[in-house]
Amino acid sequence: MPPPADASIVGFVRLVHPFPSLLDALIAAALTSVAGGSALTSLRLGAAMFALQAAIGTLNDLVDERFDRLAKPAKPIPSGLVGRGRARALAIGLTAIGLVLAAVSGPVVLAIALVGLGIGVAYDLRIKGTIWSWLPFAVGVPLLPVFAWMGGAGDLPPAFTLLLPAGVAAGASLAIANLLADADRDRASGVETLATRLGATAAWRIGATLAALVVAVAFVSMVALGGGGVGVAVAATGGILIGGGLAFGRSASARLRERGWELQATGVGLLAAGWVAALAGTASL
Numbered sequence: 175m176p177p178p179a180d181a182s183i184v185g186f187v188r189l190v191h192p193f194p195s196l197l198d199a200l201i202a203a204a205l206t207s208v209a210g211g212s213a214l215t216s217l218r219l220g221a222a223m224f225a226l227q228a229a230i231g232t233l234n235d236l237v238d239e240r241f242d243r244l245a246k247p248a249k250p251i252p253s254g255l256v257g258r259g260r261a262r263a264l265a266i267g268l269t270a271i272g273l274v275l276a277a278v279s280g281p282v283v284l285a286i287a288l289v290g291l292g293i294g295v296a297y298d299l300r301i302k303g304t305i306w307s308w309l310p311f312a313v314g315v316p317l318l319p320v321f322a323w324m325g326g327a328g329d330l331p332p333a334f335t336l337l338l339p340a341g342v343a344a345g346a347s348l349a350i351a352n353l354l355a356d357a358d359r360d361r362a363s364g365v366e367t368l369a370t371r372l373g374a375t376a377a378w379r380i381g382a383t384l385a386a387l388v389v390a391v392a393f394v395s396m397v398a399l400g401g402g403g404v405g406v407a408v409a410a411t412g413g414i415l416i417g418g419g420l421a422f423g424r425s426a427s428a429r430l431r432e433r434g435w436e437l438q439a440t441g442v443g444l445l446a447a448g449w450v451a452a453l454a455g456t457a458s459l
Contacts, residue, residue: 182255182256184255185250185253185255185256186250186256186260186264188250188255189231189232189235189250189256189261189264190228190231190268191228192228193436194227194231194439195224195227197439197440197443198223198224198227199220199221199223199227200220201318201322201446202220202222202223202318202321202322203217203219203220203223203322204216204322204447205319205322205323205326205446205450206219206220206322206323206325206326208447208450208451208454209322209323209325209326209327210326210327211327215325215326216326218275218279219275219276219279219283219321219322219325221271221275222271222272222273222275222276222287223272223321223322224272225268225269225272225275226268226269226272226273226276226290227294229265229266229269229272230291230294230297230298232261232264232268233265233294233295233298233299234297235249235250235251235261236258236261236262236265237299239251239252239258241359241363244363245359245362245363272287273287273288279324279325283321286317286320286321286324287321290314290317290321293313293314293317294310296310297310303365303366304366304367305371307349308346308353311345311346311349311352312342312343312345312349313345315341315342315344315345315348315442316337316338316339318341319337319338319341319446319450320334331458331459332457332459333450333458333459336391337446337449337450340388340391340392343385343388344388344442344445344446346384347381347382347388347438347442348435348438350369350377350378350381350384351419351420351423351431351434351438351439352435353368353369353377354369354374354378354423354434355423355428355432357369357370357374357428358428359428368380374424378420378423378424381420381423382420385416385420385438388416388442388445389413389416389445392413392445393409393413395449396409396449396452396453399453399456399457399458400453401449401452401453402452403451403452404451405447405450405451405452405453405454406448406452407448408444408447408452409444409445409447409448409449410448411444411448412440412442412443412444412445412446412447412448413441413445414441415438415440415444416437416442418434418441419434419435419436419437419438419439419440419441420438421434422434422437423435423438
């Protein structure tokens with residue numbers, strides 16, 4: 175018997191991983207706007223980012239179905255809320271929508287979108303569940319501001335020479351937080367990741383060090399480059415959330431570690447948005 179319509183809708187919503195997809199979409203839209211893009215352009219590129227991230231999240235659940243039947247049977251596909259055929263159709267449709275929306279901004283923005291999509295697909299199909307699973311995060315996170323800024327301004331400002339390496343460190347730190355959230359399931363499944371190989375304490379320390387470095391670079395550079403205004407307060411809020419997320423990341427509870435990853439991801443987004451807003455109008459941005 176097929177699931178009720180309302181249950182299917184809930185299943186589709188969960189399937190697209192709404193938290194990271196919406197977070198990335200909001201960041202992309204905000205950065206596009208700060209870069210000088212119109213409201214319509216900001217909305218379109220935010221929607222493109224949501225669609226692409228949602229497609230990657232859906233593919234992730236398709237690939238993970240065998241493991242989820244054992245460790246997370248309530249997820250949409252193993253629970254029967256969404257069939258594999260519909261999930262595949264959703265992933266394909268979202269991919270097409272995201273790429274079409276990105277292509278409106280020109281071939282460079284489309285190429286960036288394709289690279290980001292390729293990184294996400296490679297993670298889902300080959301890299302996830304390996305010792306290198308942190309790498310797609312480290313490469314993919316700094317692509318988001320590049321995608322948004324190129325869509326809004328058409329070129330990159332000097333300040334991105336700081337933003338991009340900081341984004342790599344932030345992405346690696348977020349990847350470790352995500353691995354710590356899933357560490358119990360990965361150990362039970364015999365999957366080797368950075369967290370299972372090094373142990374939770376060592377992995378957390380690496381992630382915390384990278385996060386602290388990112389926060390320090392953000393605030394030192396804001397002062398050095400003459401940033402100010404409300405952006406500083408937004409960045410400070412982001413730094414506080416990163417700290418809270420790291421604290422949760424040490425919990426023995428997998429659920430709290432997952433909330434910690436979400437807090438840290440939100441904090442990184444606010445830190446980046448605040449940093450850009452603080453430097454808007456200076457010679458560096």
